[in-house]
Amino acid sequence: xxxxxxxxxxxxxxxxxxxxxxxxxxxxxxLGHDALMVPLYMPLQVDEEDTSAGTPVFFGGIHVxxxxxxxxxxxxxxxxxxxxxxxxxxxxxxxxxxxxSPAVLGELTxxxxxxxxxxxxxxxxxxxxWLASQPRFDAICLSNALxxxxxxxxxxxxxxxxxxxxxxxxxxxxxxxxxHRGEAWALLRERAAEIEGFIPVSAYYGEAMRARxxxxxxxxxxxxxxxxxxxxxxxxxxxxxxxxGYLARFSPEKGLATLVEAFAxxxxxxxxxxxxxxxxxxxxxxxFVKALRSDLRARGLDAYVSLQPNLTRSEKIxxxxxxxxxxxxxxxGEAFGLYVLxxxxxxxxxxxxxxxxxPELLEKTGGGILCAPDDPAxxxxxxxxxxxxxxxxxxxxxxxxxxxxxxxxxxRMAREVxxxxxxxxxxxxxxxxx
Numbered sequence: 174x175x176x177x178x179x180x181x182x183x184x185x186x187x188x189x190x191x192x193x194x195x196x197x198x199x200x201x202x203x204l205g206h207d208a209l210m211v212p213l214y215m216p217l218q219v220d221e222e223d224t225s226a227g228t229p230v231f232f233g234g235i236h237v238x239x240x241x242x243x244x245x246x247x248x249x250x251x252x253x254x255x256x257x258x259x260x261x262x263x264x265x266x267x268x269x270x271x272x273x274s275p276a277v278l279g280e281l282t283x284x285x286x287x288x289x290x291x292x293x294x295x296x297x298x299x300x301x302x303w304l305a306s307q308p309r310f311d312a313i314c315l316s317n318a319l320x321x322x323x324x325x326x327x328x329x330x331x332x333x334x335x336x337x338x339x340x341x342x343x344x345x346x347x348x349x350x351x352x353h354r355g356e357a358w359a360l361l362r363e364r365a366a367e368i369e370g371f372i373p374v375s376a377y378y379g380e381a382m383r384a385r386x387x388x389x390x391x392x393x394x395x396x397x398x399x400x401x402x403x404x405x406x407x408x409x410x411x412x413x414x415x416x417x418g419y420l421a422r423f424s425p426e427k428g429l430a431t432l433v434e435a436f437a438x439x440x441x442x443x444x445x446x447x448x449x450x451x452x453x454x455x456x457x458x459x460x461f462v463k464a465l466r467s468d469l470r471a472r473g474l475d476a477y478v479s480l481q482p483n484l485t486r487s488e489k490i491x492x493x494x495x496x497x498x499x500x501x502x503x504x505x506g507e508a509f510g511l512y513v514l515x516x517x518x519x520x521x522x523x524x525x526x527x528x529x530x531x532p533e534l535l536e537k538t539g540g541g542i543l544c545a546p547d548d549p550a551x552x553x554x555x556x557x558x559x560x561x562x563x564x565x566x567x568x569x570x571x572x573x574x575x576x577x578x579x580x581x582x583x584x585r586m587a588r589e590v591x592x593x594x595x596x597x598x599x600x601x602x603x604x605x606x607x
Contacts, residue, residue: 176208176314179313179315179323182216183218196583197586199221200586209310214232214233233296279354289322289326297322305331312335315337317339336593340374343381370394374396398511399585400583402518406519416497416498417447419449420489420516421453422452438553448477449478452482499521499524507531510530517541520567520573523573526544526546538573540577
């Protein structure tokens with residue numbers, strides 16, 4: 174099967190969707206399929222082999238901005254046009270994007286969802302023309318619902334069914350100011366009808382988006398994320414001091430402030446406990462992190478807290494192996510949480526809020542415990558429960574590690590995604606034969 178995967182890059186920052194899609198494409202190729210990774214907006218930042226290497230970046234962030242604000246992106250001389258699409262220039266622009274206002278993001282989101290009727294129609298034409306020059310595709314997959322505006326033209330020009338992965342779009346759209354928030358949801362419901370099938374990363378998120386998009390459940394085919402388990406091993410010895418870990422973007426919505434507050438409460442009862450923070454950090458996150466560090470210094474806790482942003486794959490595994498327990502107490506309904514799989518793959522148990530996809534994940538992995546959301550005191554208590562009972566903690570971590578290896582590997586994910594494509598093709602063939 175020949176598949177095109179269209180995935181937005183995050184510039185100089187790791188992002189879960191980039192990692193997931195890159196791993197998926199690599200595994201599809203290993204299974205003998207012809208999978209093409211097409212980066213959008215910015216080059217991909219991944220901690221494995223970059224499957225988009227050699228493929229142009231479409232909808233380059235600078236072009237998209239110029240087209241939105243003035244229409245200039247369609248009128249630039251060729252040499253400047255090529256310079257603006259250079260990966261190095263796009264990475265530089267990624268640092269500036271953090272200063273983009275919510276109002277501008279709202280305008281861009283609505284314009285992109287309008288597809289051929291939006292200000293980025295020229296870029297959509299470039300993308301479809303380039304894809305049309307490639308061997309014919311059997312399926313095209315959009316990385317998230319914010320790309321739905323592309324589906325109509327992609328299907329019309331390429332003839333292939335268009336699918337869409339779903340993982341976390343609702344939080345971003347709901348954070349947009351009005352009238353853009355309402356316009357974006359209206360366009361999503363309209364454009365969703367042009368998608369052959371949706372692939373949510375959890376049953377929880379599939380149901381959440383089914384309700385928001387007002388579509389029948391038959392259009393949704395949940396496929397849990399999987400990870401490449403190579404190199405993920407449990408530590409041979411426990412940390413010298415109890416260590417609580419965090420592995421996600423350094424941002425308020427991931428619950429980092431909640432975890433810091435829970436740590437401060439726990440430190441009064443367990444003075445030797447430490448907090449290790451790892452994950453991605455963009456320029457937009459720096460003021461938040463600076464304020465957290467200032468707060469920790471004021472409490473006299475900065476010596477017990479370490480921060481390691483933008484870890485490589487090997488650094489991430491070593492980081493996880495240094496932990497006693499991991500917690501990312503997201504403040505919203507997280508669609509999945511790759512960090513749960515990564516921690517459990519290293520035998521590290523997790524403590525997660527009782528909402529979003531976390532109850533689903535912990536039911537299937539058995540690798541941790543749930544607590545009340547947005548409650549530092551409750552989180553502190555549950556963390557202490559595991560830290561004071563290392564036998565139970567090791568048991569949860571070991572159970573989670575076994576189940577992740579059994580059910581959350583990348584091959585399982587790739588085969589299930591392929592099955593969605595193949596079922597759709599078979600159903601269409603049967604209907605045409607009637």
